[in-house]
Structures are given as structure tokens and as C-alpha cells.
Amino acid sequence: MQYKTSMREFEPYGSVYEESIHKKMHNMISRVNRLTPDRTINQLLHFDSEVYLEMNDGMAAIVIGFSPNTDDLKVFSIHRKVRLNPGVYFAIVSISSESTCRLITSSGFSMETIELDSPYYFNRILPHIQIREIFGYYYNVRNAGYNFQGEKHDYYELTFVDRGTLETTIENKQFIINEKELMIYGPGQFHTQHIAEGQSCSYVTIVFSMVNISPDAQNAENALLLNKVFSYDKKIYTLLKDFVQESSIQIPYINSLMTCLLQEIVIRLLRSEFLVTKEERPVSLTRQHYQDELLERILNYIEQSICEPLTIAEICQKFSISRSSLQLLFKENLDQTPKKYISDLKLEKSCQLIREQKYSISEISLLLGFNSIHYFSRAFAHKYNMAPSEYSKQMFNQI
Numbered sequence: 415m416q417y418k419t420s421m422r423e424f425e426p427y428g429s430v431y432e433e434s435i436h437k438k439m440h441n442m443i444s445r446v447n448r449l450t451p452d453r454t455i456n457q458l459l460h461f462d463s464e465v466y467l468e469m470n471d472g473m474a475a476i477v478i479g480f481s482p483n484t485d486d487l488k489v490f491s492i493h494r495k496v497r498l499n500p501g502v503y504f505a506i507v508s509i510s511s512e513s514t515c516r517l518i519t520s521s522g523f524s525m526e527t528i529e530l531d532s533p534y535y536f537n538r539i540l541p542h543i544q545i546r547e548i549f550g551y552y553y554n555v556r557n558a559g560y561n562f563q564g565e566k567h568d569y570y571e572l573t574f575v576d577r578g579t580l581e582t583t584i585e586n587k588q589f590i591i592n593e594k595e596l597m598i599y600g601p602g603q604f605h606t607q608h609i610a611e612g613q614s615c616s617y618v619t620i621v622f623s624m625v626n627i628s629p630d631a632q633n634a635e636n637a638l639l640l641n642k643v644f645s646y647d648k649k650i651y652t653l654l655k656d657f658v659q660e661s662s663i664q665i666p667y668i669n670s671l672m673t674c675l676l677q678e679i680v681i682r683l684l685r686s687e688f689l690v691t692k693e694e695r696p697v698s699l700t701r702q703h704y705q706d707e708l709l710e711r712i713l714n715y716i717e718q719s720i721c722e723p724l725t726i727a728e729i730c731q732k733f734s735i736s737r738s739s740l741q742l743l744f745k746e747n748l749d750q751t752p753k754k755y756i757s758d759l760k761l762e763k764s765c766q767l768i769r770e771q772k773y774s775i776s777e778i779s780l781l782l783g784f785n786s787i788h789y790f791s792r793a794f795a796h797k798y799n800m801a802p803s804e805y806s807k808q809m810f811n812q813i
Contacts, residue, residue, distance in 0.1 A: 416489075416491055417488070417489070417490045417491070417799070418490060418491045418492075418493035419476065419490045419491070419492055419493045419494070419496045420493040420494060420808070421490075421799050421800060422799070422800065422804075423488075423490075423799065424490050426480075426499075427478050427490075427498060427499060427502050427504075428496060428497045428498040428499050428502070429496075429497050430493060430494040430495060430496055430497070431466075431494070431495050431496075431497055432494065432495065434468055434495065435466045435468065435495070435518050436468060436516055436518060439518065441520060441521050441522075442518055442519065442520055442521065443518070443519065443520075443521050443523075444516050444517060444518040444519075445516070445517055446470065446514055446515070446516050446517075447506065447514065447515050447516075447517055448512070448513075448514050449472070449474055449506055449507065449508035449512065449513045449514065449515055450508055450512065451507070451508045451509065451510070451511060451512070451538065452507060452508075452536070453535060453536050453538055454533045454534070454535055454536070455477055455505045455507065455530070455533065455534040455535075455536060456529065456530055456533050456534075457505065457527050457528060457529055457530065458477075458479075458482050458503040458504060458505050458527075458528045458530065459503070459504055459505065459525060459526075459527060459528075460482075460501070460502075460503050460525065460526040460527075460528055461498070461500060461501075461519055461523055461524070461525050462500055462501065462523065462524040462525075463500050463519050463520045463522070463523045463524070464497060464498065464499065464500055464519065464520070465497070465498040465504075465517060465518070465519045466495065466496070466497050466498075466517070466518040466519070467492065467495065467496040467497075467498065467506065467515055467516070467517060467518075468495045468496075468515065468516045468518065469492060469495075469513065469514075469515050469516075470513075470514040470515065470516060471513055471514055472508055472509075472510040472511075472512055472513020472514065473491070473492070473508070473509040473510045473513060474491075474492050474506050474507060474508050474509055474510075474513050474515055475489055475490060475491050475492060475506075475507050475509055475536070476489070476490050476492055476496070476504055476505070476506055476507075477489050477504060477505045477506075477507060477534060477536060478490065478498070478502055478503065478504040478505075479502070479503050479504075480501075480502060480503070481503060482503050482528045482530060482531075484530060484531075484532055484533075484534045487503075487534055489536065489537075491509070492506075492515075503528060505534075507536050509538070540627060541627055542626065542627055542635070542681075542684075543624055543625070543626055543627065543635065543677065543680060543681065543684075544624065544625050544627060544677070545622055545623070545624050545673045545676050545677045545680070546622075546623040546624065546625055547622065547623050547673075548620065548621070548622045548669075548672060548673060548676060549569060549621045549622060549623070550619070550620070550621045551618070551619065551620045551621075551657075551658075551661055551672075552618070552619045553576075553616070553617075553618055553658070554615075554616065554617050554618075554619060555614075555615075555616045556609050556614065556615050556616070556617075557609070557614050558609055558610065558611050558612055558613050558614055559609065559610075559611055560607070560608065560609040560615070561606075561607075561608050561609075562606055562607040562608065563606060564583075564604055564605060564606035564607075565604070565605070566602055566603055566604040566605070567601070567602075567621075568601045568602065569601055569621050569622060569623050570598055570599065570600060570601065570621070570622050570623070570624050571598065571599040571605075571619065571620070571621045571622075572596060572597075572598050572618075572619070572620040572622070572676075572679070573591065573596060573597050573598075573599070573607075573617055573618070573619055574594075574595075574596040574617060574618040574654055575591045575592065575593055575594065575595055575596065575615060575616075575617045576593070576594075576616045576617055576618060577593055577614070577615065577616040578593060578609070578613055578614050578615030578616060578617075579591065579592050579593065579609075579610070579613060579615060580607055580608075580609060580615050580617055581607070581608040581609065581610065582597065582605055582606060582607050582608070583605065583606045583608075584599065584603050584604070584605045584640075584641060585603060585604055585605075587641070589643055590643070591617075591643055592643075594646040594651060595643050595644060595645055595646060596643070596644050596650075596654075597642070597643055597644070598639050598640060598680075598683070599640070600636055600639070600640040603640070618654065618658065620657075620676060622676060624680065635684060638683075638684050638687050639680070639683060639684065644683055644686070647682070647686065648746070649682060650679055650682050650683065653675050653678055653679045653682070654679065656675055657672060657675045657676060657679075660672055660675065706747075708733065708735075708743065709743055709744075709747050709748075711733065712729060712733055712740075712743075715729070715732065715733075716729070716755070716756060716759060717759065720756075720759055720760060720763050720782065721763070721781055721782060721783070722783065723783045724756060724783070726740065726752055726753060729752065740752055757793065758797070760782045760783070760784070761793060761794055761797050761798070763782060764778050764779075764782055764790070764794065764802065765798075765805065767781070767782075768802060768805055768806045771806075775787065775790075775791075775802045775803060775806065778790075778802070779791075790802065
């Protein structure tokens, strides 16, 4: 999660305020800074007096710390008008394509520009890759002895084996793609496909164009994606299954959804190289269908009962499932425990009730079955980085 200047984590550095200082300045001076979306910060500002920051347009973040040490710096999105304590080290970075910010301080200020020993890299949230277009998607059923002599083209091609085994060569190097595994052929790669005698194979093919937002990184990302077989991954398998299902539905925006699903598949393949995970066993379609139906019924029941004192034992009894099986069902499909899911849902419901302003914080705590107002407040602050009362105040100020 990102931090905002209105959160408690910012309090050691300063605070936010509502009414513009610029409109009623006394013994104060100001200047307007035009900000650019630089990713690298080499300098920090250091004032001996309070500094006020008021955004004129665009969105920006502040990189701030108590020393010019890059390890000491923290990043906050500028939320409302911001007052900085004297003596902090900071830099302002545009998040949008461009922005302007008015910097206000006392007329007797003293300022230093500090050169960092090593650059600080601001992590802008930008996409690395983009699926431009899907040219074709096919479900192929091939019998024993099938032999595709090969081709090369200017696009990426994903091959996912649903059943059986597929032999393939890329630039004369042989690979075996087993059931629930996949490969990606790159632009300009000559590849063949073959099915051995006595076997059959069903596989999905998706041909698409993809660009890297940062062209300098394209070779590195191709090195992560190409010339390797990716083993079974449940999330990627689910995304592929959704892609196939959605492709048969002719409704508005379905093309956008398909490109998004494919883009997520590619991103997960890229990030899998940086994750250490245990290999999961593929589940059969029958078992997965049963899990999906059971989980949907359980989640609907939890949502309908969220304002009641719901227990894990009650869920197990209602759906004739053991506690260990329930835990496994949630872990395999939602990657969290039933208790955590219920707690998060209660907190989401509490946000809705706070926004409706029909109940007090204490009444909401009691309504959702929390043990005490103190426990509710701690759980809320842990999830949302602010107390329920602070969230209520923010909602009220936005009205």
C-alpha cells in the first residue's frame, strides 16, 4: 500500500491543512515549481523553517527523511495542502505527466540543496509491457504423428498444452511441453511442433503483439519469457481458462477483457522468475468445478451473514465440511484463511456503514460482531492505516 501525507505515518515530518496559506501570507514568500515525472532524484532540499506545499495542478509525491541518506527516505503521495517541519530533507516529484506546486516559507528562511551520495530511484507505477493486439486464438486437437513443419512470424505465440504432450523445436533446439505446461515463441523464432506415435494432444494457441513500455528492457524480458517451458501454475491456468471462456461471449468490452487476461498471464510468467514457490499439483476439471461451486455457496453465505456472530464451526456444520477441508479450500482458491476472509469482509462492510453515517463507530463495531470497540479499531487501523474515526472524518470532509 502507498502512504498519503494525511496518514499518521507522515506526522513525524509534518501535517496537512485545508485553507490556503498563499491567500493570507504574512512575512511569507512563495515560488511556483514546475515538476517533471523524473524517476531519479539526485538532490534534496533542506530548510531551517517550516515549508508549505500547495499543489496548483497535477499530482505529486514527496520523498522525505530526517537525513540525506537514501535508506532513510520515505515516499508519500501529496494529499491536500502540506506543512513540513523545519529540518527535514525532501524532494517533490510529479506523478502525473506534469504538475505545478507552490512552495511557501518564511521570508527569513535558510535553504540548502544537498547532493545525494547515490541517486534515489522513485518507483513510479507504470506498466512494463502492453498487449497491443490478439491476432488469433485456437484450440487445437491433434492425433498421433501430427507433424507441423514449422514457421516464423513477427509476433509472440503462446502454446499451452491442455492434454497430452507436445514436442517442439525452436531454432533446432528441442523442447517437450507436458500437460498443463506452456511455452512462448518470440518474434522471428522458427518453431516446429510434433506429436509422437501412440499419443494425442490438445493445446491452446494465442498469437499476439506485445510492446515494452521501456524498449531498453525488452531483451531482458525476452530472456525471461522465451526458450523455456513454464510448469503448471494454478493462477495462470485459471486465467487461461477464463480467457477461453470469455472468448466465446460476444458482448461489448470482451476484447478489452481478453487482452487484459493475456497481459496478466504474461506478467505472471515474468514475475514467476523472481518468486520461490512450491510446485502445485494440477487439479482435475471435475474437482475444480466442485470447488468453485462449493466456494461460491460458502462466500454467498458469509456475505449474507456478515452482520451476525459467524463462526468457522457454524460454516463447517452448514456445508458438511471439515475444518481442515475448509482451510484447504480457501488456501487453494483465495490464498487466505476463512477467518482472515471474514475479518476483511467485516472491515469492508464497516467502511460502507461509516460512509452511510447512520451508526456511530461503537454501533458499527457491535453490529458486525467485533469483541470490542478497541479490537475493531486496531483491526481497522491495521488494514487501512488509519482509525475508524479518522476515516469517518475524511468521508465527512469530502461531502
